[in-house]
Amino acid sequence: MSLLTRPAPAADHADADHLSHRDYGRISQLIGDETGIKLPPAKRLMIEGRLRKRVRALGLRGLDDYSHFLFQRGGLAAERVHLIDAVTTNKTDFFREPEHFNLLERKLVPDLLELRNGERQPLIKVWSAASSTGAEAYTTAMVLADLAAQRRDFRFAILGTDISTSVLKQAERAVYPTEFVAPVPPEKNGRYLMHARKQGLRPEVRIVPELRRLVQFARLNLMDTSYPFDRDVDVIFLRNVLIYFDKADQEKVILRLIGHLRCGGYLILGHSESMIGTAVTMRQVAPAVFQKP
Known part of the structure; x- marks a missing residue:
């Protein structure tokens, strides 16, 4: 009934x-x-x-x-x-706050690989903890795919999580309006986006399957008391999410996520966010970027 x-x-x-x-x-x-x-x-x-x-x-x-x-x-x-x-608000863009992706490519991943120089082809794990429709996760995949092709000394896997089931479905489908991917640099657009031969009323693109295979999505409520994911993650993006929580919940979420970082791993917040006023102690290495000791 x-x-x-x-x-x-x-x-x-x-x-x-x-x-x-x-x-x-x-x-x-x-x-x-x-x-x-x-x-x-x-x-x-x-x-x-x-x-x-x-x-x-x-x-x-x-x-x-x-x-x-x-x-x-x-x-x-x-x-x-x-x-x-x-x-829930699901604001996201490809290459949003691009300096974080420049830092990821030029410093964070090279430094992480230096810490693991005894490993053969180490797996770099990245977690987009409020992934929305997947733009952040796929942006990260584009950056790491280029870097991996250049260095040839590491592999990578990306997890995207969000509380919204509707945006996760869109992220898994990986289809976006053409205007939405405008921030993607031309060389990455050519390598990682598929354009339909016959466009409809609203032109769309899709992330190439080679990249989609390296990105997984799952539903997660950041307010849960524990997260069922790996505890050796190298980089966690938690950008432009904490602003919706009060101070007490901000601290709890950050502490839970830090528990999933490997020693030397990085937590990346949004530029409008900080950990001031929390009991969290991490070394700041760049604006809104913190390293686990």
């Missing part, structure tokens, strides 16, 4: 369709508890706009009916993942 007992067309006028103060508070509390992401009152209109898509998808009357479905009619269990997908 369906949980949707009152199917009806969505409201025609969004201006009259709003969450009550109580319902917005309940949804904000739920998202905060589940993901650590804080939704202050200033984000209410944005959240309402995103949730109206779920209202239409479920055939409900409006946001009030959606809240009733979640909290009175037992719909939360089935809707939880979709709710999180709808309200």
Whole structure:
């Protein structure tokens, strides 16, 4: 029996369709508890706009009916993942904050390989801990593929994780609008992007299979108390995520991730983020780049 007992067309006028103060508070509390992401009152209109898509998808009357479905009619269990997908922000770009990728190529990976000079073809592991649609993970793959072809003395594997199932599906598919990959340098565009021979209304490209094979994606909530991944990761990207958490949660997430870094490994934050005010002790080697002792 369906949980949707009152199917009806969505409201025609969004201006009259709003969450009550109580319902917005309940949804904000739920998202905060589940993901650590804080939704202050200033984000209410944005959240309402995103949730109206779920209202239409479920055939409900409006946001009030959606809240009733979640909290009175037992719909939360089935809707939880979709709710999180709808309200989480998934801003990402190829070669975002490019100085980090220059540093990765010119210093971080060479220094990591120097620490492991007794190994034959060591495997460099990189984790994109809030990978969204995969742009950061595939950017890293392009940079490391070029470096590996040049040096011929290491292998690499990349993990991308995110809490949103919808963006992970897009990341695994690895298909992007042509304008979205504009930041990719021309030489990497030619090597790592496939362009359709017959373009549709919106031209698209796809990451080449040789690169896709080196990148895996998995769902992860950074608020989980433990992460089921390797503990010898060389580089972890955690960029532009901590700004959505309070100080206590920021510190917990950072400490958990550091536990997955090998000694000498690097944690890379966004340029607008820092570890000031936390109990975390790591050596800063560049703006927003920290090394585990």
